[in-house]
Amino acid sequence: MRSAREAIARIEPIMPTTWSAYVGYLVLTGIPLLMALPSSARIDALSEPRLSMVPIFVTAAIALFTIYSLNFGPAHAKLRRSPQEIHTSLLGHVGFLMVLSLPYWTVFVGISGLPLARIAVALFYLVLYGSCWALIGLAIGLRWPSEITQFNIKYALLIVSVIGTFFALRPLNPFLVLSLWFGEGSLKEQWGFLLLAYGSLGAGIFLLLRWTATLLNKRDQDIIAEGGTL
Amino acid sequence: MRRICAWGFVTVALAAAPVLAQPQIESVELGFNGRFLPGALTPLVVTLRHRGPAQSFYLEVSQEIRDFTERSFSERLRMSVSLAPGARKTISLDFPIRSVGVPVRVALLAENREITHTEIVVRERWSETPITLGLAVGQMPSLEPIAPEKLPKRWTSYEGVSRIVWGRLDPARLSAEQRSALLGWLVCGGELVIVSGENWYEQFGAAQPSVESAWWALLLPITNGRVVRHHETAWLEGDLRPGARVVVSAAGRPVVWERPVGQGRVLLVALATLPEQLPGRSPERAPEGDQAIIRALGALVVPFPAREVIGGLLLAFVIGVGIGGMLATYRRRISLGIALAAVALSVVLFQYQHRPEFSHERYAVHIGVVRIWSDEPIAWEQDWYGVFFRRSQDELFLVTADSVRAVKPGLWAAARPVGEVIAEIVSPQTRALRFRSMRDSVRFFSAERMAEPLVQFTVNEAVTPPQIRVYNRSSAVLQDAVVRMGQELYRLGTVAAQTELRRPLSELSRVSPAEWLTSLPEGQRMVWQQWGDMNASPALIGWLEDGSVWAKTDREARTVLRLVTVSGG
Numbered sequence: 096m097r098s099a100r101e102a103i104a105r106i107e108p109i110m111p112t113t114w115s116a117y118v119g120y121l122v123l124t125g126i127p128l129l130m131a132l133p134s135s136a137r138i139d140a141l142s143e144p145r146l147s148m149v150p151i152f153v154t155a156a157i158a159l160f161t162i163y164s165l166n167f168g169p170a171h172a173k174l175r176r177s178p179q180e181i182h183t184s185l186l187g188h189v190g191f192l193m194v195l196s197l198p199y200w201t202v203f204v205g206i207s208g209l210p211l212a213r214i215a216v217a218l219f220y221l222v223l224y225g226s227c228w229a230l231i232g233l234a235i236g237l238r239w240p241s242e243i244t245q246f247n248i249k250y251a252l253l254i255v256s257v258i259g260t261f262f263a264l265r266p267l268n269p270f271l272v273l274s275l276w277f278g279e280g281s282l283k284e285q286w287g288f289l290l291l292a293y294g295s296l297g298a299g300i301f302l303l304l305r306w307t308a309t310l311l312n313k314r315d316q317d318i319i320a321e322g323g324t325l
Numbered sequence: 326m327r328r329i330c331a332w333g334f335v336t337v338a339l340a341a342a343p344v345l346a347q348p349q350i351e352s353v354e355l356g357f358n359g360r361f362l363p364g365a366l367t368p369l370v371v372t373l374r375h376r377g378p379a380q381s382f383y384l385e386v387s388q389e390i391r392d393f394t395e396r397s398f399s400e401r402l403r404m405s406v407s408l409a410p411g412a413r414k415t416i417s418l419d420f421p422i423r424s425v426g427v428p429v430r431v432a433l434l435a436e437n438r439e440i441t442h443t444e445i446v447v448r449e450r451w452s453e454t455p456i457t458l459g460l461a462v463g464q465m466p467s468l469e470p471i472a473p474e475k476l477p478k479r480w481t482s483y484e485g486v487s488r489i490v491w492g493r494l495d496p497a498r499l500s501a502e503q504r505s506a507l508l509g510w511l512v513c514g515g516e517l518v519i520v521s522g523e524n525w526y527e528q529f530g531a532a533q534p535s536v537e538s539a540w541w542a543l544l545l546p547i548t549n550g551r552v553v554r555h556h557e558t559a560w561l562e563g564d565l566r567p568g569a570r571v572v573v574s575a576a577g578r579p580v581v582w583e584r585p586v587g588q589g590r591v592l593l594v595a596l597a598t599l600p601e602q603l604p605g606r607s608p609e610r611a612p613e614g615d616q617a618i619i620r621a622l623g624a625l626v627v628p629f630p631a632r633e634v635i636g637g638l639l640l641a642f643v644i645g646v647g648i649g650g651m652l653a654t655y656r657r658r659i660s661l662g663i664a665l666a667a668v669a670l671s672v673v674l675f676q677y678q679h680r681p682e683f684s685h686e687r688y689a690v691h692i693g694v695v696r697i698w699s700d701e702p703i704a705w706e707q708d709w710y711g712v713f714f715r716r717s718q719d720e721l722f723l724v725t726a727d728s729v730r731a732v733k734p735g736l737w738a739a740a741r742p743v744g745e746v747i748a749e750i751v752s753p754q755t756r757a758l759r760f761r762s763m764r765d766s767v768r769f770f771s772a773e774r775m776a777e778p779l780v781q782f783t784v785n786e787a788v789t790p791p792q793i794r795v796y797n798r799s800s801a802v803l804q805d806a807v808v809r810m811g812q813e814l815y816r817l818g819t820v821a822a823q824t825e826l827r828r829p830l831s832e833l834s835r836v837s838p839a840e841w842l843t844s845l846p847e848g849q850r851m852v853w854q855q856w857g858d859m860n861a862s863p864a865l866i867g868w869l870e871d872g873s874v875w876a877k878t879d880r881e882a883r884t885v886l887r888l889v890t891v892s893g894g
Contacts, residue, residue, distance in 0.1 A: 114651070121642075191660070281719070
């Protein structure tokens, strides 16, 4: 308990390596959001079919959140800390990214007219999904020290995973799951699918934490065996 | 062998028992002897038989329609039915048959599960023109004979009927419901043609006034009727009732009298046969409000939070995060400060965006016209309702009306899917509309009802100056009221709810019709141009900005504009 508290106290959400990620995320998602802001208009103009920037904001927010979360992983693989501290810091970064984007999602609530609870549950999914990719990024960072290999592997994996889950393991596709929450349809018949989505991500995080802890411990043992210090 | 047969019988009986215990649709009568006018409300009489235990069901009448773009649209009307064991129940309702190419489906549902259904093919007996009904008259071309007991009990059932020819039939044979239905149909534009002849006035002309025949006597254009013989022909004569007139005469004798009833009329023929050509009338059918409501809702402005405020705050936030991030590498606590700032900004933005003016789920316009005639006991209320939905959800609208229907949206909203609407008859005067709304979509409905007049208006011209009396019986304020006398308008102002106002005409300020029309706000002017009538005198014109027809929810911004006209003082 005490060690967990100490680990939280040592979280540094803004590091020189991650600061640009936060600003980049806010700028890149902020542009479509600003363009999506509606202005007072007549109903005949509002109900006409028109190009809406709202889906572009949502798509950009999901894709970039996943990419930036994935990039937090390799950055943490370089830290010489205990596995618990690294995990806490990594998940803290994902959470901090979400906290920073809260004003955007609040504006999105106003634009879309969706209930706040629905958005909150959707954002929880996004945090779980981002955490999964951050841990995968950590594993890649630990397994392949070369940055070019890390780049190739992490983006290949991300693209294959996102495209693949449109056809198989659909609850793991953020666009499919979040389109249910951000969509107009009734969720009455989708509870099973959503339960599977949240459950599988929860289980995925648990397994990835165990696996990356093993990798971190092995790395620490190798460092000590080579005469180094943590 | 015998045992096998016995078991077989038992098995068949057991298998058949649940089917027999289910209610069955015994028969469905449609229209007037099967004839109906496409697009108009058509009476349907459904007979149900039930052998099982007492149970409640839904009777559903529906028709699936495909438009030219192959999009399907279904019209559904539901009604809750309770059936006792062994009961045989007859249910009567009005349903708009929109297409003659698609059968009408009548089904019984229990908990949204269909128990039984029947389909009625309607391509055989539809009518191209409004129907003319004949009561106790001989066979005539293009006339649909009907027994008096088959006459509808709701005025809405007559929507496809333009004329009734009434022969030698005792009006006392009509029930109270049939009488009020007939009167309702007349008020909204129906035409009743009564042929007389030998002994007609004595037998059927309400010569002996009684409570039962008082309604009939009031409909007739003449009083003190008597039948005389002229050139061997029985010929009716009488004294003209105020407001009535002679419309056809021959050899100096009246042949046809006319008495206006609301927007309709009663024609009394002095002979036992119909004249070759009945006098036509100018098409005074009230103009449709469908386009008016589409225009009115389309012009409504939905307020959104200022883009400049939100954009400015977000921009400042991003710059703050950028600068704070640079400092955070030296001072760790700044990260916490940035996180708190993000949360605080979220709260501020949420509260700003959820201010009352921005947080309505629906923006609606309710326009209507309440037509009152001083000498008629009922008023005709037509209302149109257009609503813009900000979010997608299951909707339930309660409407106080005799009939309600979905109005097809205009071209600007037609590109969006509309989905189906289920109209449920909750009580004779209440309908519940169920459907799913889509984000940033529109829906339009129209409703009609016959009700007691909301406003009483009389002008006492026997005194000098003439005395105006207005009694506003409604629960809403009658606003911007004007009185029309001859070609002039007089401003009366506001009449509070449940209040009587008496004023001499000389105290009211005079205004020319053109000046008055220019002074009307845009919404009122649009409604007036659609339904206003400058012919009646004396007349009262006013506005109700509150309507009890469409039940209102808390999170709805609604504009109500109901024109009230009272003709004749």
